[in-house]
Amino acid sequence: MQILVLNGSPRLEGNTKKMIAAFEEGAKLGGHQVDVVDVCQKKIGGCMACEYCHTKGGGACIQKDDMQEVYVLLQQADMLIIASPIYYHGISGQLKCVIDRFYAAAYPGRPPHLKKAAMFLSSGDADMYDGAVFSFEGDFVGYLGLENMGVFTAHGSENSSPEKLRELREFGASLR
DSSP: OEEEEEEOOSOTTSHHHHHHHHHHHHHHHTTOEEEEEEGGGSOOOOOOOOOGGGTTTTTOOSOOSTHHHHHHHHHHOSEEEEEEEOBTTBOOHHHHHHHHTHHHHTSSSSOTTOOEEEEEEEESSTTOOHHHHHHIIIIIIIISOOEEEEEEEEEGGGTTOHHHHHHHHHHHHHOO
C-alpha cells in the first residue's frame, strides 16, 4: 500500500513527528511505502477560492507552489494520514492550508487510488480533539468517502510514551 502522511507540526522532532516515525516503522515492516510531507517546511498558500481548478483548470490548481508535490503523492496514495498537534482545538494552520487545497485534488472526484484515512493528534490535554476530529470525519471520511482507519491521540504524558509509540507501530504493521 502507498501511504501519504501529511505532518502538520512545525517541530521536526516534536511529539507528532515521533508518532509518525513509530507508525512509519511499523508500516514499512508490513511492506508498505510511506511518504511523509512536513507541510510546515513547504511553501503552500491557502486556497484563493478562484474556482480555476473547477473551471478552466480541469482539477489543476492555478497556484504553482510546493502543493504540486503533495498533489503528485496524493494521486498515488492508497491511504492518507493527517497528523498534527492541536492548536486552538484544531489542526495547525499550515496543515489547514494544505487541506483547503484538496478542493482541486478532489475534482471531479477523490484521487483514484485513495481509499483509507487515519488521523494522528498530539496535545497537552485530552479534551482538545473535537474540532480536528469533526473536520476529519466530515472532510475525509464523509465527503471523500474514505474508510476511517482510526483517530490516534496522545496528550500530556502519553506523548512519546513507549505504549503510545508501540500502538502506532502496531497499527502501521497491521495494515492490509
